Amino acid sequence: MFPGCRTSVKYMRLSPGLHRYFAGVFLLEIEVDGDGLVEDFVFPDWATFRFSHAPPAVANPGGSAQVGGCQFSVAGPRTQEIYLRTGSVRQWGAVIHPSGWAELIGEPADRYTNGLFDGRSTPAFEKFRPLAETLFGQEADPDGEFKRLTSFFEAVESVDDPAVDKIAKIHIALFDPEIETVAQLGDRVGLSRRTLERLCKRAFGFAPKMVLRRHRFMRSLARFTLDPSLKWIGAMDPTYHDQAQFVRDFHEFMGMTPTQYHQLAKPVSEPMMRERVLYLKERAREWVPDSAWPEDNRAA
Template sequence: MWGVGFLPLGWARFIDADASDCANLICDGAQHPAFRHFASLGDVLCDPEASIDEQFAALVAVMTRAMRPNRDEPRIARVHAALVSGDHATVHELADACAMSIRTLERVCMRYFGFAPKLLMRRQRFMRSLTTFMLQRGTRWTEAMDAHYHDQAQFTREFREFMTMNPSEYAALDHPILTSFMEARARVWGSPAQTLDPPVHR
């Protein structure tokens, strides 16, 4: 199985569509206008006779042909780095840190990140809390909560919104696969989830 994940810079370089139009989307990638230029990969990646090296070479070739620079790349990188840092509590602070207006920040976020700045900040805050809880076994939620939460009640509301259950209900479940995945990813890539990866310039 091959999996390719795009960070916002990757989306800008490979996908000619607003990320907000594709967020939480399930579709036939070979038919969708945003993704169908990758459809030719199916011939090799779904060929049981193709070797891993042949499949990898096909991936590299198609990605190389599809990649193109984007004039918004410096802005994307600034927004991405500021979101991952967790240093900013409000959209206004985030916009100032990225040296852009709130309107420009909203445009960049919707185009390349898929969501409005406020939701992105909430998601990052939640993921920092969740990964702390998952990686530091035995930690209580009050210890894992991100510092930007006003109180435990706010955290519980957002947890329920993102996970459709209370923190205590989630903690009572077994998470052998997710915990192992997060631990391995943190060890190999330096962060336990893609939402916490910093931008990478290539």
């Protein structure tokens, strides 16, 4: 039995200049009764910076070594869940989409796939350490913290990547559920299979086939989170051939079956997913066709 837990997630409106880097920036506040700890499994995602006010959470991606006691952590692009164990915490998160990775980090993303890193000691993230050191004051100040975070990234020196527009086109194409194969993706963005493979590994962290599989799975998980009355058969993306294929993907990406996941308490991941999907749906209306979004607010 876990202690009582109240989770607040707020996605912030970003200036157009920061959309080039981030899929979203959020403030996560977890309040756990007493000195208790709660556990959860965080869904696969793009690379994410997390800046925590003490005490930070302890996370364990896909059974690998834990990173705890770290006020600046970086999760690489993920196809695996992250086990989370935490007490009360305030944390700013910045989800870095693939073209943002190319411009901010400038190193091959597949070197960091499914990894969790201490930003204070990993050379690739050295230029972001000053933000970790100055983001929080003695008292909670969400407006001031957000201003310091955005001002930092607006001034940060980006990497000049000539392929960034192609990477962005690939990312946008993923929101079209009619793109089911690598060949269709290549045709949509006008790239050869070899170039598509190279850019996906470098900026997305994995090969195009895995990029499509993960995006299809996340559409299903998002539908279920927003409307559990659908049950899994109703939330399952229509591009799955059958339920068995979906169950195999679920086990690969989340380390458990859909039934096991449904039975878990999700004090952190459920509100995170819900707010993330609603935020992305609102923002993506600007550049994703309406056909990419299911009706009745069941966001993909």
